Amino acid sequence: MLFQRHHSHTPSTLLAGFLLVLAPFSAWADTQKAQAVSETPGPLIAQLAEDESVEDVVHSEPRHDTQKKAAPKAKESAETEPAKAAGADKQGAATSEPTATKAKQPRKIAPNVDLKEVAPMPEPEPEPAPETEPTDAAATDSTAPQEPAATEESEPDVTEAEPVPSETFAILGKEVLPGTSTRLAWSPNIQIAGLSQITPVLVVNGAHAGPTLCLTGAIHGDELNGIEIVRRAMYDLDPAKLSGQVVGVPIVNLTGFQQGTRYLPDRRDLNRYFPGRPDGTLADRIAHSLFNSVIRHCDMLVDIHTGSLKRTNLPQLRADMNNPEVAEFTKGFDRMAVVHSSGSEGMLRTAAVNAGIRAVTLEAGESLRIQEHQIKAGVNSLNSLMEKHGMISRMFVWGDPQPVYYDSLWIRAQHGGILFSEVALGDRVSEGEILGYVSDPITNEQYPIRSNANGRVIGMAVDQVVMAGFAAYHIGTEAEVPGE
Numbered sequence: 001m002l003f004q005r006h007h008s009h010t011p012s013t014l015l016a017g018f019l020l021v022l023a024p025f026s027a028w029a030d031t032q033k034a035q036a037v038s039e040t041p042g043p044l045i046a047q048l049a050e051d052e053s054v055e056d057v058v059h060s061e062p063r064h065d066t067q068k069k070a071a072p073k074a075k076e077s078a079e080t081e082p083a084k085a086a087g088a089d090k091q092g093a094a095t096s097e098p099t100a101t102k103a104k105q106p107r108k109i110a111p112n113v114d115l116k117e118v119a120p121m122p123e124p125e126p127e128p129a130p131e132t133e134p135t136d137a138a139a140t141d142s143t144a145p146q147e148p149a150a151t152e153e154s155e156p157d158v159t160e161a162e163p164v165p166s167e168t169f170a171i172l173g174k175e176v177l178p179g180t181s182t183r184l185a186w187s188p189n190i191q192i193a194g195l196s197q198i199t200p201v202l203v204v205n206g207a208h209a210g211p212t213l214c215l216t217g218a219i220h221g222d223e224l225n226g227i228e229i230v231r232r233a234m235y236d237l238d239p240a241k242l243s244g245q246v247v248g249v250p251i252v253n254l255t256g257f258q259q260g261t262r263y264l265p266d267r268r269d270l271n272r273y274f275p276g277r278p279d280g281t282l283a284d285r286i287a288h289s290l291f292n293s294v295i296r297h298c299d300m301l302v303d304i305h306t307g308s309l310k311r312t313n314l315p316q317l318r319a320d321m322n323n324p325e326v327a328e329f330t331k332g333f334d335r336m337a338v339v340h341s342s343g344s345e346g347m348l349r350t351a352a353v354n355a356g357i358r359a360v361t362l363e364a365g366e367s368l369r370i371q372e373h374q375i376k377a378g379v380n381s382l383n384s385l386m387e388k389h390g391m392i393s394r395m396f397v398w399g400d401p402q403p404v405y406y407d408s409l410w411i412r413a414q415h416g417g418i419l420f421s422e423v424a425l426g427d428r429v430s431e432g433e434i435l436g437y438v439s440d441p442i443t444n445e446q447y448p449i450r451s452n453a454n455g456r457v458i459g460m461a462v463d464q465v466v467m468a469g470f471a472a473y474h475i476g477t478e479a480e481v482p483g484e
Contacts (some may be wrong), residue, residue: 208243220305317333335381339408407473
């Protein structure tokens with residue numbers, strides 16, 4: 001034995017014995033250290049994409065009719081992946097909590113709150129697990145139970161003459177009873193637990209059955225008009241007279257809103273990460289939580305934005321007009337111009353359409369400002385949409401149909417200086433017409449900016465200091481559509 005006492009052992013002999021014992025542990029430690037170094041990920045680089053109002057519209061896929069046959073396959077594949085993910089989530093939940101335990105849990109009825117009155121902030125659910133459960137409940141609500149379906153087939157006259165009563169609407173771990181409205185809390189659970197902030201979600205479950213409309217604002221934290229559009233549209237609803245459900249998230253990017261910035265704390269654009277991933281970046285996790293907790297419960301989605309980078313937009317819809325369902329959906333918005341934009345990967349409306357939800361982006365005005373004219377236009381268009389789909393009934397006078405701009409182009413400044421505009425949003429311009437000019441404050445030279453096409457000003461930069469190449473005016477043109 002190495003450690004037995006023997007007076008003939010010298011100190012050097014004992015030291016050698018200890019080294020022989022420690023050698024295997026030293027080799028193991030070096031191996032683990034080498035593996036840790038090799039597995040260390042590289043630096044994380046933020047991906048900052050251009051704003052939708054500039055690059056995505058210009059580089060949109062041309063309008064055509066050849067994708068009608070291919071669209072269902074793409075839709076099926078897009079729906080298959082979320083289904084698999086939901087199944088995986090359910091399996092994980094089943095392993096952590098027995099089915100019998102879930103069945104014994106009491107129902108969590110959402111309080112009936114008059115949205116017009118001041119009320120305390122709602123409290124979030126203690127566990128994020130209910131995020132996967134409402135998906136099944138939402139699917140049940142959208143497809144309707146078997147018994148009412150049989151009634152509709154056997155008594156079609158009764159269904160047409162009298163409104164069908166609504167059902168309980170399950171979302172965010174709560175059940176919203178028919179004919180009630182409430183404030184719920186959504187949290188992506190990405191902050192320090194003690195400092196976690198909740199995002200209010202407004203829900204109105206009508207007394208009568210109908211589709212589910214979702215409204216989102218301030219995905220970019222500096223876009224204020226959308227917040228007020230969602231608030232006014234939601235608070236004006238009467239649950240007793242509403243058919244269907246309306247879900248509103250006035251401020252999605254709460255941290256960006258508090259800081260007056262477009263981006264998330266990690267400088268990522270949230271509207272480039274949908275539908276997100278549960279184990280990805282900060283933006284991935286927020287997008288995944290919102291998409292599965294709220295968006296998947298809806299049949300229709302209107303994502304409200306404004307211009308960015310000191311630009312303003314005429315009230316307009318951005319929609320993929322190659323998608324027949326989306327093209328038909330745009331007809332429900334009164335007095336709202338439509339700009340064809342196929343959308344970029346990661347946008348909320350793109351992810352929603354891929355999941356089978358009819359979705360458009362509503363652009364109105366500029367960032368960091370509250371603009372009454374733009375807000376009224378947005379609220380009017382949402383009311384007309386709900387009236388179009390039979391969700392509300394009111395005296396509504398439709399205006400003249402607005403054109404659809406299948407092509408658009410940005411006209412850029414060719415010189416640096418101070419921009420002064422001669423046109424306003426909505427003006428119709430002709431090719432060669434002066435839209436504004438750039439003044440050089442040092443040399444006093446004036447550089448006119450002329451239109452390259454006949455069309456309408458659907459977006460523009462506010463008067464400011466510009467450099468050569470700056471996108472100054474967005475001109476929409478009514479191009480001929482192939483096959484129409």
